[in-house]
Amino acid sequence: MGTKRPFRIWRGDETGGDLQDYTVEVNEGEVVLDVIHRLQATDAPDLACRWNCKAGKCGSCSMEINGKPRLSCMTRMSTFEETETVTVTPLRTFPVIRDLVTDVSFNYEKARETPAFAPPADLAPGEYRMQQVDVERSQEFRKCIECFLCQNVCHVIRDHEENKPAFSGPRFFIRASELDMHPLDAKPDRKEYAQAEMGLGFCNITKCCTEVCPEHIKITDNGIIPMKERVVDRRYDPLVWLGSKIFRRGQVPQTSVTSGHSSGAATASAAHGGVHSHAGGSHDTAAERQAQQGVNWHREVPHPTAPAVDANGKLPLTELTFDKPAAPSPFGDDVTFPLPPEHLNFAHPQQDEPKH
Amino acid sequence: MTETRIERHHYDVVVIGAGGAGLRAAIEARLAGKKTAIISKSLFGKAHTVMAEGGAAAAMGNVNPRDNWQVHFRDTMRGGKFLNNFRMAELHAKEAPQRIWELETYGALFDRTKDGKISQRNFGGHEYPRLAHVGDRTGLELIRTLQQKIVSLQQEDKREHGDYEARLKVFAETTITELLLDGDRVAGAFGYYRESGEFILFEAPAVVLATGGVGRSYKVTSNSWEYTGDGHALALRAGATLINMEFLQFHPTGMVWPPSVKGILVTESVRGDGGVLKNSEGKRFMFDYVPDVFRKQYADNEAEADRWYKDPDNNRRPPELLPRDEVARAINSEVKAGRGTPAGGVYLDIASRLPAEEIRRRLPSMYHQFKELADVDITKEPMEVGPTCHYVMGGVEVDPDSGAAYGTVRGLFAAGEVSGGMHGSNRLGGNSLSDLLVFGKRAGGHAASYADQLTARPKVSVAAVEAAVETALAPLQRDTGESPYTLQQDLQAVMGDLVGIIRREGELVDALARLAELRERVAKVSAAGGRRYNPGWHLALDLRNMLVVSECTAKAALERQESRGGHTREDHPAMDAKWRRVNLVCSLDGETVRLTQKPLPKMRPELIQLFDRAELAKYLTDEELAEFDALTEEAGN
Ligand SMILES: Cc1cc2nc3c(=O)[nH]c(=O)nc-3n(C[C@H](O)[C@H](O)[C@H](O)COP(=O)(O)OP(=O)(O)OC[C@H]3O[C@@H](n4cnc5c(N)ncnc54)[C@H](O)[C@@H]3O)c2cc1C
Ligand code: SF4
Ligand code: SF4
Ligand code: FES
Numbered sequence: 001m002g003t004k005r006p007f008r009i010w011r012g013d014e015t016g017g018d019l020q021d022y023t024v025e026v027n028e029g030e031v032v033l034d035v036i037h038r039l040q041a042t043d044a045p046d047l048a049c050r051w052n053c054k055a056g057k058c059g060s061c062s063m064e065i066n067g068k069p070r071l072s073c074m075t076r077m078s079t080f081e082e083t084e085t086v087t088v089t090p091l092r093t094f095p096v097i098r099d100l101v102t103d104v105s106f107n108y109e110k111a112r113e114t115p116a117f118a119p120p121a122d123l124a125p126g127e128y129r130m131q132q133v134d135v136e137r138s139q140e141f142r143k144c145i146e147c148f149l150c151q152n153v154c155h156v157i158r159d160h161e162e163n164k165p166a167f168s169g170p171r172f173f174i175r176a177s178e179l180d181m182h183p184l185d186a187k188p189d190r191k192e193y194a195q196a197e198m199g200l201g202f203c204n205i206t207k208c209c210t211e212v213c214p215e216h217i218k219i220t221d222n223g224i225i226p227m228k229e230r231v232v233d234r235r236y237d238p239l240v241w242l243g244s245k246i247f248r249r250g251q252v253p254q255t256s257v258t259s260g261h262s263s264g265a266a267t268a269s270a271a272h273g274g275v276h277s278h279a280g281g282s283h284d285t286a287a288e289r290q291a292q293q294g295v296n297w298h299r300e301v302p303h304p305t306a307p308a309v310d311a312n313g314k315l316p317l318t319e320l321t322f323d324k325p326a327a328p329s330p331f332g333d334d335v336t337f338p339l340p341p342e343h344l345n346f347a348h349p350q351q352d353e354p355k356h
Numbered sequence: 357m358t359e360t361r362i363e364r365h366h367y368d369v370v371v372i373g374a375g376g377a378g379l380r381a382a383i384e385a386r387l388a389g390k391k392t393a394i395i396s397k398s399l400f401g402k403a404h405t406v407m408a409e410g411g412a413a414a415a416m417g418n419v420n421p422r423d424n425w426q427v428h429f430r431d432t433m434r435g436g437k438f439l440n441n442f443r444m445a446e447l448h449a450k451e452a453p454q455r456i457w458e459l460e461t462y463g464a465l466f467d468r469t470k471d472g473k474i475s476q477r478n479f480g481g482h483e484y485p486r487l488a489h490v491g492d493r494t495g496l497e498l499i500r501t502l503q504q505k506i507v508s509l510q511q512e513d514k515r516e517h518g519d520y521e522a523r524l525k526v527f528a529e530t531t532i533t534e535l536l537l538d539g540d541r542v543a544g545a546f547g548y549y550r551e552s553g554e555f556i557l558f559e560a561p562a563v564v565l566a567t568g569g570v571g572r573s574y575k576v577t578s579n580s581w582e583y584t585g586d587g588h589a590l591a592l593r594a595g596a597t598l599i600n601m602e603f604l605q606f607h608p609t610g611m612v613w614p615p616s617v618k619g620i621l622v623t624e625s626v627r628g629d630g631g632v633l634k635n636s637e638g639k640r641f642m643f644d645y646v647p648d649v650f651r652k653q654y655a656d657n658e659a660e661a662d663r664w665y666k667d668p669d670n671n672r673r674p675p676e677l678l679p680r681d682e683v684a685r686a687i688n689s690e691v692k693a694g695r696g697t698p699a700g701g702v703y704l705d706i707a708s709r710l711p712a713e714e715i716r717r718r719l720p721s722m723y724h725q726f727k728e729l730a731d732v733d734i735t736k737e738p739m740e741v742g743p744t745c746h747y748v749m750g751g752v753e754v755d756p757d758s759g760a761a762y763g764t765v766r767g768l769f770a771a772g773e774v775s776g777g778m779h780g781s782n783r784l785g786g787n788s789l790s791d792l793l794v795f796g797k798r799a800g801g802h803a804a805s806y807a808d809q810l811t812a813r814p815k816v817s818v819a820a821v822e823a824a825v826e827t828a829l830a831p832l833q834r835d836t837g838e839s840p841y842t843l844q845q846d847l848q849a850v851m852g853d854l855v856g857i858i859r860r861e862g863e864l865v866d867a868l869a870r871l872a873e874l875r876e877r878v879a880k881v882s883a884a885g886g887r888r889y890n891p892g893w894h895l896a897l898d899l900r901n902m903l904v905v906s907e908c909t910a911k912a913a914l915e916r917q918e919s920r921g922g923h924t925r926e927d928h929p930a931m932d933a934k935w936r937r938v939n940l941v942c943s944l945d946g947e948t949v950r951l952t953q954k955p956l957p958k959m960r961p962e963l964i965q966l967f968d969r970a971e972l973a974k975y976l977t978d979e980e981l982a983e984f985d986a987l988t989e990e991a992g993n
Binding site for chain 1 (some may be wrong): 399400401402404406416453454458460465466467468471472473490491496500504507508510511520526528551580582614617619721724725728729839840841842845883884886889890891892893
């Protein structure tokens with residue numbers, strides 16, 4: 001039989017609100033969404049929340065549970081202690097409409113800006129031939145259920161409203177990547193477009209997006225990193241371009257990412273102390289131009305400062321799980337700005353545009 | 357009276373519903389040059405279609421070249437127990453392959469065969485491997501592809517007109533509560549934004565209903581909150597008719613344990629890939645339930661059944677792959693005989709049949725879902741499953757070629773689950789996704805040409821809008837009525853207990869009396885809170901739709917004194933050839949549901965001759981058989 005358990009739910013709208021305490025019956029085998037439904041049927045009939053499938057398939061029920069972005073229909077109550085208060089808040093990156101419902105129209109606008117599939121001109125419907133191995137890489141990205149948890153967690157737009165216009169976010173990076181890897185897509189410049197128009201350069205590969213993806217899509221390793229690599233490689237270096245074509249199905253040789261603790265293929269170059277810069281890796285225009293021209297792409301820059309991570313080596317995502325009053329800086333809280341240019345591996349995508 | 361703000365929009369075609377059918381219809385209307393609106397109760401891309409797992413049936417013949425539209429047509433008619441609208445089944449079988457191939461040009465990536473074509477898998481009721489699929493997330497692929505096609509059309513419009521929404525606009529989280537008429541012509545649709553609670557009025561000469569099903573009226577269901585039969589009810593109130601409402605599909609294998617995941621479906625491909633059903637005694641019981649009509653296609657011993665997976669041409673298929681109503685009924689009988697699991701289901705076992713690695717590869721999202729939701733490892737232990745309300749065969753009675761609704765209304769079209777006829781008394785797995793595409797396209801195209809040939813636009817009357825506003829606001833203004841959640845629970849109890857998978861006359865009569873009581877209570881429902889994103893208010897408005905549709909189901913179920921497909925009467929357990937010739941048609945007379953009998957359209961000679969006489973003999977009356985014999989004789993001469 002059920003037990004009574006404590007819940008705190010954020011109630012309010014765009015004018016403000018606060019956490020309210022509830023005590024709800026919880027039965028064996030239930031998930032957070034079941035509890036919210038019980039609340040709607042009892043104490044809080046007008047509690048707003050989105051859901052559809054209750055099976056982790058539609059991506060409607062995204063919220064932050066104890067500070068972690070989760071699908072509420074996939075978060076079992078048994079993962080919490082009996083006496084633990086479960087705190088449920090709306091996604092923070094998007095404006096609140098009411099209670100747990102946020103305005104996610106940002107994502108639909110970005111979706112609309114991402115160029116669509118370009119069908120090959122010479123093939124009629126029914127004539128498409130593709131091998132399973134060739135479609136599998138794109139299929140991984142097409143598993144996306146558009147829960148927007150990755151968008152919510154990405155520090156580039158979380159608490160940075162000002163970055164939203166220029167940044168499409170991880171969901172749409174993998175859309176670009178998916179089309180890039182589509183065996184028959186006829187548009188050749190997906191990566192360049194991602195870099196130039198979608199703000200791929202903003203991403204400094206913290207991997208928070210991969211971490212929260214309920215579909216376990218390897219957003220960074222399989223989507224973002226290969227695109228970042230090849231944006232430059234393909235455009236300027238025919239030899240590397242050929243290499244990346246050959247490596248298509250395996251691991252593309254990769255350069256390193258920001259923090260010291262990342263592992264696997266991504267740290268291929270960490271052995272010799274420094275890190276390779278990414279495309280658009282610094283504010284030093286001379287170095288940048290060099291990098292963009294591919295002349296000294298493999299130049300070494302000092303190791304970036306590691307971000308403040310928790311005991312598990314992960315970035316604390318919200319103030320609820322963090323000991324500071326605001327969300328942590330991905331650059332590390334000991335860092336002050338501006339950084340010396342040679343420390344940066346981040347470039348504003350519009351840096352080259354004339355300033356008025 | 358307080359001033360109510362109503363946002364007004366003008367469109368040529370309004371499509372209500374953003375699932376597979378709605379999106380395909382909208383694409384077609386936009387391609388025909390019409391200014392088109394798509395309306396959806398939830399966010400764009402979240403409609404029920406995302407939940408479909410198994411695949412989309414189309415006789416492309418990629419895996420077995422012997423497959424063709426005639427075989428698909430036969431399977432569909434057989435599955436629907438010959439009650440299908442033959443013309444719809446024919447169009448569906450003929451056009452499904454083109455509709456699937458077309459999706460590839462929109463960017464869909466189906467799983468492939470070795471020679472690079474679209475792979476096709478086996479599914480209950482289909483003679484050959486026929487379901488185009490993407491792992492077990494085919495519905496997601498379908499809706500995402502259509503969604504992305506819509507985006508690409510919007511990008512075209514942006515290039516041409518400087519505005520993404522110049523000719524095609526999505527109104528997400530918007531619910532339509534009323535269709536507005538000018539005489540017998542559709543003039544528009546009225547609804548509210550869920551986010552703000554503000555009202556919105558669409559003036560449009562043509563409306564396509566693609567609102568999906570009615571499952572929310574049942575306790576154990578795979579359907580989400582959206583499935584309150586809105587389209588069915590809107591059509592009725594506008595003067596259209598519903599057919600086949602007694603036929604509801606109960607998916608044989610929904611999860612029954614643990615409780616929170618009750619109703620979630622275990623895809624049929626678990627059975628297609630070798631999963632078997634066992635009762636609490638460990639017996640593989642399906643061999644005891646092969647009906648005579650299926651003896652020729654289904655194995656009667658385990659050895660042959662098991663050989664089929666490797667060599668389908670020389671063996672009969674395992675009985676676990678019988679059409680789903682047979683499987684549901686078998687499970688129900690086992691449970692009633694006391695051989696069920698503690699939670700009232702049976703075991704579905706794949707763990708002992710395939711290596712763990714293979715299971716994870718073939719059924720990735722199934723594995724994932726069970727692991728994360730229920731902490732059950734399907735590679736190690738069997739699942740506990742039982743019948744779950746899943747799909748409604750019944751729906752708006754339409755003209756097979758155009759999707760135009762019958763009845764007194766003009767300018768109303770329907771496609772997808774909300775329309776009736778195509779699936780007869782039972783839908784084959786995989787036939788819905790292709791149905792959405794085939795008839796979505798048709799409805800969208802015909803709605804566009806209907807709008808074209810009109811000389812004057814129908815006008816929305818102010819009085820009708822005022823009445824709609826009043827009805828919508830009423831639950832908020834009352835505080836004496838009951839909570840909508842209580843009423844919904846009571847309705848679900850009536851439908852689940854009395855109009856469920858196995859039906860009896862006494863219970864159906866009782867159900868109708870209780871529904872009449874509920875109607876009084878629903879008329880007085882009150883919702884707490886304001887207009888902004890208030891789920892209680894939304895449910896209060898949906899209730900009257902659920903209620904009227906439930907009445908149709910209960911009435912039709914009482915009238916049809918036989919068992920066929922998705923309708924099982926314990927007091928009339930056999931199929932009756934006389935009843936095959938009859939469609940039960942529901943219409944609304946004021947507030948009351950009226951039921952009439954209507955003869956089924958007669959199959960064209962060349963179509964009926966696709967069947968064996970021996971098979972037809974199981975379904976047709978002697979009189980019809982004599983006609984068939986005359987035809988054969990004529991053809992022989
Ligand atoms: C779990 C599950 C698995 C399935 N698996 C398969 C399968 O493998 N193969 C197969 O062929 N079929 C399958 N089906 C069936 C199939 O998915 C559905 O029948 C089909 O998706 C229905 O599509 P539709 O376009 O008619 O409506 P839906 O996709 O349900 O869309 C309905 C739309 O109408 C909107 N709407 C409803 N009411 C209103 C209103 N009042 N105002 C505005 N908008 C409204 C909704 O918001 C929604 O956008 C499955 C179904 C379920 C539930
Ligand atoms: S890796 Fe980090 S910065 Fe890049 S998209 Fe993902 S969350 Fe954002
Ligand atoms: S990529 Fe993953 S986290 Fe991001 S929207 Fe898609 S499913 Fe959600
Ligand atoms: S309700 Fe669909 S993902 Fe949670």
